Amino acid sequence: MPNCGDRSLVLVDSHIHLAEEVYRDDLDDLLQEAKRDNIACMVVPATDTASWDRVLDISKKHQELLPALGLQPHDAKEYTPELIDRLQALCPHLAAIGEIGLDFHYDLSPRPIQIDNFRAHLDLAKRSGLPVIMHCREAEDEFLRAIRDIGIHHGGVVHCCTCEWSYAEQFLELGLYIGVTGMVTFPKLKTVHTIAERCPLSRLLVETDGPYLAPVPFRGKRNRPAYVRYTAQAIAALRHAELTEVCQATTANAARLFGPAQCPSLNL
Numbered sequence: 001m002p003n004c005g006d007r008s009l010v011l012v013d014s015h016i017h018l019a020e021e022v023y024r025d026d027l028d029d030l031l032q033e034a035k036r037d038n039i040a041c042m043v044v045p046a047t048d049t050a051s052w053d054r055v056l057d058i059s060k061k062h063q064e065l066l067p068a069l070g071l072q073p074h075d076a077k078e079y080t081p082e083l084i085d086r087l088q089a090l091c092p093h094l095a096a097i098g099e100i101g102l103d104f105h106y107d108l109s110p111r112p113i114q115i116d117n118f119r120a121h122l123d124l125a126k127r128s129g130l131p132v133i134m135h136c137r138e139a140e141d142e143f144l145r146a147i148r149d150i151g152i153h154h155g156g157v158v159h160c161c162t163c164e165w166s167y168a169e170q171f172l173e174l175g176l177y178i179g180v181t182g183m184v185t186f187p188k189l190k191t192v193h194t195i196a197e198r199c200p201l202s203r204l205l206v207e208t209d210g211p212y213l214a215p216v217p218f219r220g221k222r223n224r225p226a227y228v229r230y231t232a233q234a235i236a237a238l239r240h241a242e243l244t245e246v247c248q249a250t251t252a253n254a255a256r257l258f259g260p261a262q263c264p265s266l267n268l
């Protein structure tokens with residue numbers, strides 16, 4: 001780990017599931033480590049409704065954690081209009097709606113329900129003034145259709161983006177940010193390397209997606225906020241750019257998307 005005392009090396013982990021059970025025992029230690037390594041904030045998206053309380057609870061205790069709530073595509077079968085009403089009431093406490101989206105790879109919820117769930121969350125984001133954190137796997141056409149129909153009114157990110165560049169270009173045309181994870185350090189993932197090389201720096205976010213997808217040299221282990229720096233380093237190397245350039249751009253992007261007021265520790 002490089003010496004990260006320099007303000008120009010501040011990073012934001014734009015996506016990490018710190019409410020999950022695997023982080024319960026040592027969350028305070030991990031946040032200390034993150035602070036030491038200049039990770040100013042972490043965006044903590046819920047996945048299912050069971051994790052909503054824990055996301056709100058830890059982000060109330062730690063000002064560097066930005067809460068996002070939503071129902072992810074795997075659990076879309078839980079979707080009801082009442083659930084959206086419940087979420088709406090919580091919106092004043094949130095930095096974003098997420099994670100939401102479509103996953104036609106695992107198909108853990110029926111596709112028509114995934115689509116209804118995704119569209120209802122997009123509509124809520126529009127009404128509530130919040131950005132969206134989106135997941136899309138092997139569902140790009142339906143995903144784009146929903147976004148074009150409803151619109152992204154307060155910004156959004158396609159997190160853990162692994163799609164073909166032709167789709168990433170369409171996301172960019174729609175004004176979205178692109179989230180890159182530690183997968184960019186995996187040697188064979190050409191699609192992710194291409195995204196990291198070609199995406200304008202002004203639209204790039206870095207994320208761990210922990211506890212999953214730990215970067216090389218920690219592949220297969222539990223991911224942690226401080227590891228987001230390996231992603232930034234890999235992106236800088238692929239682009240032949242300075243690490244400070246990647247850090248400053250991605251941190252400014254996160255502040256723009258989620259609102260600088262959301263994270264006092266950013267000091268922007």
Ligand SMILES: [Zn+2]
Nearest residue numbers: 015045099209
């Ligand atoms: Zn996630």
